[in-house]
Amino acid sequence: MADWIQNLYAELAPRTTGSVSKFDIGFLQQVITDRKPRRILELGVASGFSTTFITRMAIEANPEVEIYSVDFSDRFYADNTKPLGFFTQECLTDDELKHLTIRSGMTCFDVPEAVGDKRFEFVFIDANHQHPWTTLDMIGLLPVCAASAEMAFHDLGLYRHPKFRVGIGPKYLYDQLPVEGKKTIDHEWENIFSVPVTGVEYQRFTKPLVQALHLPWSIPQPLTPHMRQKIRNFIQQYWNDELLEAFDTTIEAFAHIAQQPICESYSINEPNQWCEFIPTTSPSVRLKLHPTTAGRGKQPTAVLKHINQDAKKLQITAVAANQSERNAGAVLHFKFEGEGATSDARIVKLQPRVRETIEVEIPQGSSSKPTDLHVTVESPKDAKSAAHGAVRIEIARPKAA
Numbered sequence: 560m561a562d563w564i565q566n567l568y569a570e571l572a573p574r575t576t577g578s579v580s581k582f583d584i585g586f587l588q589q590v591i592t593d594r595k596p597r598r599i600l601e602l603g604v605a606s607g608f609s610t611t612f613i614t615r616m617a618i619e620a621n622p623e624v625e626i627y628s629v630d631f632s633d634r635f636y637a638d639n640t641k642p643l644g645f646f647t648q649e650c651l652t653d654d655e656l657k658h659l660t661i662r663s664g665m666t667c668f669d670v671p672e673a674v675g676d677k678r679f680e681f682v683f684i685d686a687n688h689q690h691p692w693t694t695l696d697m698i699g700l701l702p703v704c705a706a707s708a709e710m711a712f713h714d715l716g717l718y719r720h721p722k723f724r725v726g727i728g729p730k731y732l733y734d735q736l737p738v739e740g741k742k743t744i745d746h747e748w749e750n751i752f753s754v755p756v757t758g759v760e761y762q763r764f765t766k767p768l769v770q771a772l773h774l775p776w777s778i779p780q781p782l783t784p785h786m787r788q789k790i791r792n793f794i795q796q797y798w799n800d801e802l803l804e805a806f807d808t809t810i811e812a813f814a815h816i817a818q819q820p821i822c823e824s825y826s827i828n829e830p831n832q833w834c835e836f837i838p839t840t841s842p843s844v845r846l847k848l849h850p851t852t853a854g855r856g857k858q859p860t861a862v863l864k865h866i867n868q869d870a871k872k873l874q875i876t877a878v879a880a881n882q883s884e885r886n887a888g889a890v891l892h893f894k895f896e897g898e899g900a901t902s903d904a905r906i907v908k909l910q911p912r913v914r915e916t917i918e919v920e921i922p923q924g925s926s927s928k929p930t931d932l933h934v935t936v937e938s939p940k941d942a943k944s945a946a947h948g949a950v951r952i953e954i955a956r957p958k959a960a
């Protein structure tokens with residue numbers, strides 16, 4: 560292993576978590592050196608640890624390489640004061656960064672549309688390890704593979720860790736895939752594997768993917784109705800009836816292990832270009848609200864329609880997205896409203912760098928009469944101009960409930 564890899568590993572590894580190991584980097588380097596890919600796609604960026612190594616190793620193997628790294632989050636999941644992929648900005652040179660595109664707010668099902676007719680010779684998947692996500696990631700990314708390509712998957716051995724048994728997704732998939740050409744690391748804690756794939760004939764993977772879907776799902780929450788519909792549309796567009804039937808059957812079969820979504824649908828009133836819902840695989844609702852008018856006028860409001868009363872309580876967590884003084888004093892209002900029952904408005908004033916978590920009782924009206932939750936962010940009354948920066952909000956069931 561090259562000195563630069565050893566040195567960079569020693570410098571960065573203590574500053575991140577949930578990343579590839581030195582063995583895994585060696586494995587990735589082998590695939591990259593053998594294939595010399597022209598295009599690489601990485602799913603699961605986090606701190607940008609693996610992205611940094613992959614980018615530099617890939618340029619060494621092929622100076623023409625383009626790397627696309629995508630993630631649904633725009634922050635590092637273990638420390639949301641840090642942006643997604645921050646190591647790449649810190650460690651790669653400007654010339655190296657020209658080979659790399661990092662995109663947030665995306666799952667595998669957004670990739671084909673985002674990359675158009677680009678095809679990838681190497682795909683590295685290291686995202687959600689709860690089954691069936693790794694299988695879904697393969698379903699989402701096979702259509703963008705080049706005629707001769709290789710897909711690698713991280714965390715094959717995660718399920719052996721007592722704390723992460725739900726991370727059995729890579730193992731279930733690994734066991735279903737054909738033996739031919741399948742490689743894994745020669746280490747007692749095998750944690751990465753790869754399979755050769757042919758983009759043009761990707762539907763030949765239908766059988767192992769169907770088999771994998773039929774193994775017990777380990778996601779602790781169901782796919783949201785939105786995600787379920789998105790996956791169905793994707794399978795209809797890129798796959799076949801056999802895979803669609805397996806998805807429909809298994810999503811019903813394993814629904815009992817999961818909780819119901821917290822509301823039926825959601826939308827933003829008075830939206831602006833900075834407001835957005837952030838995709839999540841759990842039934843929580845994550846969003847960004849951006850007040851644009853200082854202390855007056857209409858402010859964006861997220862409306863969670865028809866709250867599921869079974870939850871009894873909801874937990875609302877808010878943090879100033881930029882973690883800067885700029886959001887200091889922004890005010891979060893929330894209120895249950897509807898035919899079923901209403902509640903008094905509650906207000907929380909946000910402080911810079913402080914994550915506020917509030918638990919609220921859901922008013923228990925008649926279940927046939929919907930109650931909605933309205934959440935608004937208002938910039939400080941004394942702000943001289945429109946407040947900068949957004950507020951990130953997560954609305955979920957309390958963990959212990």
Ligand SMILES: C[S@@+](CC[C@H](N)C(=O)[O-])C[C@H]1O[C@@H](n2cnc3c(N)ncnc32)[C@H](O)[C@@H]1O
Pocket residue numbers: 577578579602603604605606607608609610629630631632635636665666667685686687692840
């Ligand atoms: C284990 S971390 C990736 C670690 C990174 N590959 C490394 O070695 O430094 C997993 C990442 O996947 C992202 N993620 C989880 N589920 C996802 C999904 N369904 N689609 C896209 N990204 C997802 C998380 O936001 C997180 O950043």
